[in-house]
Amino acid sequence: MSVFQKKLSNRISRHLWATCLMTLGLTSELSATELEFNDTFLQMNGAPIDLKYFEQGNAIPPGTYSVDLYLNQMLIKRQDIAFSADARGQVKPVVSLGLLKELGVDTQKAQKEGLIAADIDNETPVDVPAQIEGSEIAFDSTSLILQFSIPQAYVKRVSRGYVDPSVWDNGITAFYSDYQANFNRNNSRGVKSDYHYLGLRNGFNLGGWRFRNDSALTGGNGSASTFKSNRNYVERDIVRLKGKLSLGELYTPGEIFDSVRFRGAQIASDIGMLPDNEIGYAPVIRGIAETNATVEVRQGGYVIYSAAVPPGAFEFTDIYPSGSNGDLQIKIIEADGRVREYQQSYAYQPVMTRRGNLRYSLTSGEYSSDGRPSPKFTQGTLVYGLTDNITSYGGALVGQGYHAINLGAGVNSGLGGISMDITSSESKAPSRKVAKGHSARLLYSKTLSATNTTFTMAAYRYSTEGYRSLSQHVDDLLYRDRAGYGIQKSRLDLNVNQNLSQRSSLYLSMGETSYWRTQGRTRNWQVGFSSSISDVSYSLAVARTQGDQMSRGSDTQLTATLSMPIGKSGSSHRLSSNAVSSQNGDTSINSSVSGYLDDKQTVNYLAQANHSKLSGTNTGVGLGWDTPSAKLTANYSQGRDDKHLDLNASGSVVVHSGGVTLGQPLGETFGLLEIPDVNNAGVSGWNAVRTDRKGYAVVPYMQPYRYNWIDLDTQTLGTDTEVAETSKVLVPTRGAIVKASYAAQSGRRLQFELQADQGGRIPFGAQGYDDQGKLLGMVDNLSRLLVFGVPDQGKLEVRWAQGSCTVDYKLEPAKKELAYERVQIPCRAS
Numbered sequence: 001m002s003v004f005q006k007k008l009s010n011r012i013s014r015h016l017w018a019t020c021l022m023t024l025g026l027t028s029e030l031s032a033t034e035l036e037f038n039d040t041f042l043q044m045n046g047a048p049i050d051l052k053y054f055e056q057g058n059a060i061p062p063g064t065y066s067v068d069l070y071l072n073q074m075l076i077k078r079q080d081i082a083f084s085a086d087a088r089g090q091v092k093p094v095v096s097l098g099l100l101k102e103l104g105v106d107t108q109k110a111q112k113e114g115l116i117a118a119d120i121d122n123e124t125p126v127d128v129p130a131q132i133e134g135s136e137i138a139f140d141s142t143s144l145i146l147q148f149s150i151p152q153a154y155v156k157r158v159s160r161g162y163v164d165p166s167v168w169d170n171g172i173t174a175f176y177s178d179y180q181a182n183f184n185r186n187n188s189r190g191v192k193s194d195y196h197y198l199g200l201r202n203g204f205n206l207g208g209w210r211f212r213n214d215s216a217l218t219g220g221n222g223s224a225s226t227f228k229s230n231r232n233y234v235e236r237d238i239v240r241l242k243g244k245l246s247l248g249e250l251y252t253p254g255e256i257f258d259s260v261r262f263r264g265a266q267i268a269s270d271i272g273m274l275p276d277n278e279i280g281y282a283p284v285i286r287g288i289a290e291t292n293a294t295v296e297v298r299q300g301g302y303v304i305y306s307a308a309v310p311p312g313a314f315e316f317t318d319i320y321p322s323g324s325n326g327d328l329q330i331k332i333i334e335a336d337g338r339v340r341e342y343q344q345s346y347a348y349q350p351v352m353t354r355r356g357n358l359r360y361s362l363t364s365g366e367y368s369s370d371g372r373p374s375p376k377f378t379q380g381t382l383v384y385g386l387t388d389n390i391t392s393y394g395g396a397l398v399g400q401g402y403h404a405i406n407l408g409a410g411v412n413s414g415l416g417g418i419s420m421d422i423t424s425s426e427s428k429a430p431s432r433k434v435a436k437g438h439s440a441r442l443l444y445s446k447t448l449s450a451t452n453t454t455f456t457m458a459a460y461r462y463s464t465e466g467y468r469s470l471s472q473h474v475d476d477l478l479y480r481d482r483a484g485y486g487i488q489k490s491r492l493d494l495n496v497n498q499n500l501s502q503r504s505s506l507y508l509s510m511g512e513t514s515y516w517r518t519q520g521r522t523r524n525w526q527v528g529f530s531s532s533i534s535d536v537s538y539s540l541a542v543a544r545t546q547g548d549q550m551s552r553g554s555d556t557q558l559t560a561t562l563s564m565p566i567g568k569s570g571s572s573h574r575l576s577s578n579a580v581s582s583q584n585g586d587t588s589i590n591s592s593v594s595g596y597l598d599d600k601q602t603v604n605y606l607a608q609a610n611h612s613k614l615s616g617t618n619t620g621v622g623l624g625w626d627t628p629s630a631k632l633t634a635n636y637s638q639g640r641d642d643k644h645l646d647l648n649a650s651g652s653v654v655v656h657s658g659g660v661t662l663g664q665p666l667g668e669t670f671g672l673l674e675i676p677d678v679n680n681a682g683v684s685g686w687n688a689v690r691t692d693r694k695g696y697a698v699v700p701y702m703q704p705y706r707y708n709w710i711d712l713d714t715q716t717l718g719t720d721t722e723v724a725e726t727s728k729v730l731v732p733t734r735g736a737i738v739k740a741s742y743a744a745q746s747g748r749r750l751q752f753e754l755q756a757d758q759g760g761r762i763p764f765g766a767q768g769y770d771d772q773g774k775l776l777g778m779v780d781n782l783s784r785l786l787v788f789g790v791p792d793q794g795k796l797e798v799r800w801a802q803g804s805c806t807v808d809y810k811l812e813p814a815k816k817e818l819a820y821e822r823v824q825i826p827c828r829a830s
Contacts, residue, residue, distance in 0.1 A: 264365015416446025437467030663698025
């Protein structure tokens with residue numbers, strides 16, 4: 001859309017003349033007084049003017065306008081609101097009972113007190129200032145804000161961020177598949193090795209039910225391709241209990257007991273439904289690759305994430321672990337075939353909740369893991385906020401040959417958030433005596449404001465030799481001759497983030513684990529520093545693994561990175577260099593040039609050169625493309641002894657009532673945008689999201705139970721397209737596929753230069769209507785009428801306070817290269 005068209009958009013054109021009047025001192029404050037003044041000041045070139053509504057002190061004429069709605073200074077939503085004139089000619093918004101409910105007004109209380117009639121429906125208009133004492137409604141025509149000021153006694157008491165369940169949207173019926181596909185080929189000294197991975201997150205939504213399947217296909221040279229269905233389950237919200245019901249292959253919550261995979265049923269609270277309590281912990285996976293490597297992330301033996309990475313430090317923040325607890329196994333497969341593995345903890349921060357809040361879970365089913373025994377069990381947990389600073393929690397787990405009980409408390413103190421609990425277990429393996437034991441756990445979190453230091457998680461657990469978690473009990477059932485061997489004795493995990501300045505930060509993560517009946521400990525730690533000077537950024541990172549239980553190997557790695565823009569400041573093209581050194585591996589230096597090839601930053605490139613002690617010199621190129629249908633990347637590198645190829649694709653397929661739509665990776669909750677038959681329309685904030693030929697587009701990563709604004713990028717609309725509104729607000733439930741439909745009109749944009757009888761001009765402010773009575777626009781001070789979407793032949797009627805005239809027109813063929821066409825035509829008196 002051109003600059004001219006943006007200035008003459010539907011919204012601005014309706015208010016251009018209102019702004020002119022306001023500059024002369026006409027404001028809504030004058031609405032109480034009927035005014036009559038000399039219109040000569042507004043006449044230009046002798047054209048008369050129609051001031052019918054402005055003489056009453058109005059800033060706008062009757063009509064429907066898209067406005068932002070505020071309740072007591074807080075933005076609630078954006079919506080089309082009808083404005084109509086009352087008996088005195090005052091133009092006011094039409095406020096219905098249903099609108100007041102959506103804004104958060106306690107209409108039930110007002111009805112009980114007799115302020116609002118009890119027998120009206122949601123569509124009935126309510127005169128708010130007259131019926132609720134102390135309330136006001138003010139409209140700002142310059143910024144299109146409708147401000148409701150309501151006494152606090154008649155506003156529902158909700159926390160910040162809370163959205164009433166009455167506006168939650170379960171979405172549409174649809175099927176989707178969110179996929180990630182990787183293919184890697186290595187040719188090292190004539191030996192070829194391939195690796196492929198296809199991860200699928202499939203779903204089908206029917207009403208409030210969510211049917212889900214997580215699957216993965218992995219394989220390569222030397223191993224047959226294997227397809228595993230990680231889990232199949234169905235779930236739905238239970239709004240009254242602020243939770244959800246799930247059936248199928250699931251994971252138990254890990255807040256109190258260790259999370260395990262099971263087949264059965266579960267009902268558990270969902271903190272996302274609570275105000276401002278969307279506080280989940282997502283692990284950050286960090287490591288160092290020495291070559292163009294492939295990184296696999298596994299949980300419970302299942303691959304949940306896989307990605308190709310270049311030499312140097314890597315960081316993943318977009319993985320989807322299952323459950324809420326359970327170690328992650330990180331596997332780095334180097335280009336030359338070397339493999340390194342280590343574990344990373346994944347657990348909650350201290351167990352805390354607000355006063356009066358209750359979190360719960362009830363699980364029943366059988367333990368599920370390939371090739372292992374499957375004892376049946378039932379587990380229940382509760383977390384309750386006793387006071388503002390004390391949280392109590394506990395749980396019980398009863399299964400075949402096993403039971404455990406947990407009791408704990410969380411305290412919010414000046415020293416930080418601390419939770420402490422003790423779990424007692426009793427397990428019985430065949431032909432063995434009963435194993436009894438205890439496990440103590442301490443979780444700690446603290447942000448030091450003075451130094452801007454954050455301890456994101458500091459956890460310690462100590463277990464006696466007889467203690468068993470449910471998973472360890474299952475291990476005893478499987479390995480009868482090694483019962484109790486290698487049971488965890490103690491574990492310490494620490495993560496620290498330190499901001500040194502606005503540009504510099506330091507992170508540290510450490511983990512140490514010891515085992516019963518096993519000598520030695522496993523340790524891993526990582527420390528990194530990053531900073532920048534102007535547009536030049538640099539970082540240092542060190543990682544060490546020691547005493548891995550499987551390989552008993554130890555290794556220390558060091559990496560340093562430098563990056564700077566090429567050309568002017570802020571350029572998208574950057575020159576980067578990084579060095580990697582490994583105690584037991586390779587030493588290499590890699591330099592690269594990267595950037596974007598388009599203004600929308602959807603096409604990126606990479607050219608690199610690498611020199612290593614073991615492999616010599618290696619060069620490579622890469623290309624990435626964020627299309628409306630998928631994310632695609634390809635990388636190729638070649639050295640003295642090896643060749644390496646990476647091909648990656650990720651995206652989604654959504655099947656709905658309107659057809660099949662391809663899109664970007666989805667996330668857990670997403671939207672479907674529809675602008676019928678409008679191709680290539682974009683969404684603000686999503687450069688790669690575009691509507692297809694049918695007018696559909698997928699908008700990923702929406703926040704459940706919260707307001708999500710979907711704003712169309714009007715610059716992507718053609719000159720022959722106009723939408724009635726450009727913004728929608730959606731409130732999806734978790735896992736919903738919500739739909740935002742926009743009404744669009746296609747046609748020609750015309751400027752009629754009207755000539756009245758005897759060569760006179762049409763009054764400024766006169767309104768033009770088509771033969772169906774639809775308002776098309778207003779006449780400006782030069783007797784011009786800008787219209788859109790009219791047929792090539794027809795009739796218009798122009799009306800003003802003292803009269804009207806009619807235009808009969810027949811247009812020439814459209815000139816599509818013009819933003820708008822000018823037509824001189826007479827307007828004959830009616």
